[in-house]
Every structure is written in structure tokens, then in C-alpha cells.
Amino acid sequence: MAAEPVALIHVTDVQRLTPHMVRIGFAGDGLDDFPTWPDQQLKLLFPRPGQAAPRLPDVPADGDQMRWYQAFLALPEDERPWLRSYTVRSYDPVRQRLTVDFVLHGSAPADDPASGPATRWAATAKTGDTLARYGPSALYARPLPLGTADWLLLAGDETALPAIGSLVEALPPGARALACVEVADAAEEQHLTTEADLTVHWVHRDGAPPGSGDALPAAVRALTFPAGAPFAWLAG
Incomplete structure (x- = not known):
């Protein structure tokens, strides 16, 4: 069917x-x-x-x-x-x-x-x-957002986590990705499974309401980016 x-x-x-x-x-x-x-x-x-x-x-x-x-x-x-x-x-x-x-x-x-x-x-x-x-x-339907990029940047709050999880699970071995995810606190962190080289940075609101501050953009700006051309995927 x-x-x-x-x-x-x-x-x-x-x-x-x-x-x-x-x-x-x-x-x-x-x-x-x-x-x-x-x-x-x-x-x-x-x-x-x-x-x-x-x-x-x-x-x-x-x-x-x-x-x-x-x-x-x-x-x-x-x-x-x-x-x-x-x-x-x-x-x-x-x-x-x-x-x-x-x-x-x-x-x-x-x-x-x-x-x-x-x-x-x-x-x-x-x-x-x-x-x-x-x-x-x-x-x-869209292909994985890599194209000719050398590495992938993923950033979003907890509403973006399901998409981020599905994206990193589909990345091939050898791919490189940085994820920056805003959640309420440490209890909301999740383990993300992938064959890629993934680094996850968790940003905690610690009592602040979602979208109320600059914590996530500030965390992205503070990252040390790898060399090469990136592809950025942002959601919230």
C-alpha cells in the first residue's frame, strides 16, 4: 500500500x-x-x-x-x-x-x-x-545538509532536538558536526547516537523561559569552529 x-x-x-x-x-x-x-x-x-x-x-x-x-x-x-x-x-x-x-x-x-x-x-x-x-x-524530502561543506553546525532548542537527532544519526562515518542545543537544565540532556565525529554543547536556561535570552546565540558565537567550509542548520 x-x-x-x-x-x-x-x-x-x-x-x-x-x-x-x-x-x-x-x-x-x-x-x-x-x-x-x-x-x-x-x-x-x-x-x-x-x-x-x-x-x-x-x-x-x-x-x-x-x-x-x-x-x-x-x-x-x-x-x-x-x-x-x-x-x-x-x-x-x-x-x-x-x-x-x-x-x-x-x-x-x-x-x-x-x-x-x-x-x-x-x-x-x-x-x-x-x-x-x-x-x-x-x-x-531533502538530502543530508552536507553538500560540499567540510563540517555541519546544528543549533536549536529542545523543540529542534528530534530533527537534530535524526540528522546526526544519518551522518556517515568521517563526517564532522558541532551541535549546540538549549534545554531547561541538565536533566533535559539526551544521548545522541551517530557514526560521525560529533561534539555536542548543551546550554542550560536554568529557570529562564524558552527564547527569553541570548544564551544559545552566545554559545554558538563562543564555539571554536573547525577549519573548512561549514553548513549551518538552525531551528527552534
Whole structure:
């Protein structure tokens, strides 16, 4: 079966990586032939209160995604699922499972009114819960960001960590990369697996809210860059 543009997906496992990062595995239709690449965007649709699964319009027989999206926007607002962009952290073609890492924003994510619907959902997710996915589209597939560069600079906050993790895992042996990642504190650091020559610098906010200061740009400016031409990948 070819990858379907819109389909329901079901939680298969939940793993708390750090106090504010949870990894959730999904199964569902269309995952037997799922296009995948590093730094892969996927849109997730979250059910409204009282819904066991997101309400979705039918996919047109010709697969026209724009007409589907117009039908999606025509749903009543109190029934229309929340739509958010995430990164595919990994895909297992043997088990036909995809994995997404969710940052849990707020001090008590499940109850904090400042937390968004995606954070509230992920904070209490359990096996069997249902979301929907929109995409991914192979139109957005990109090669590894190396090209003719001699080394790779990666910088971002915790929301960029899933993409950074997928990028460094795909780097070949001999590639060189520097990563500078801003997180709340030492408890939010993660181990990044790669065959490349990777150096990671962790930047701690230590109580400051995300994006409130110059800590990450200052840390990047303080790096000692390798010789040669770099390619920079920045996100947040």
C-alpha cells in the first residue's frame, strides 16, 4: 500500500526520555510504505475534548490534498482537530512504526492552561490513544545538509532536538558536526547516537523561559569552529 496522505494512527508505546520530553510510537494505515528522510516534517491532528479520535473529512478519490484541506477547514471549529507540525524522530520499516518526540511545555503540562493541546495530549498519552497524521509529502524530502561543506553546525532548542537527532544519526562515518542545543537544565540532556565525529554543547536556561535570552546565540558565537567550509542548520 502506498503512503496515504491522511490516516489515523494509534499509540503503541510511550517512553519518558526526560522530565519534559516524551517519545511516542505509532502504528496505523499507510505505514507499510512510508517515505522517510532526516529532519522529516509530519503534521499531527489532535482530537477535541470528548472525541475518542480526530474528526476527519474523507480523502477525495483522486487524492487531491488541497480539496481535503478545504474540507478540513470547513469543519465546525469546535469539532475540527488541532493541527500541529512535528518531526518524525524515527521510522521502523520492519515493525511499520513511526516515532515522534514531544516537548512537554509548562510546569504541569497536563493541567497547565498555558500548555497547548498537543502538550496536554502527549502528557497523558497511553497505548491505544488515537491521532491522525497528514503527510508526510516526499515533495519536502531533502538530502543530508552536507553538500560540499567540510563540517555541519546544528543549533536549536529542545523543540529542534528530534530533527537534530535524526540528522546526526544519518551522518556517515568521517563526517564532522558541532551541535549546540538549549534545554531547561541538565536533566533535559539526551544521548545522541551517530557514526560521525560529533561534539555536542548543551546550554542550560536554568529557570529562564524558552527564547527569553541570548544564551544559545552566545554559545554558538563562543564555539571554536573547525577549519573548512561549514553548513549551518538552525531551528527552534
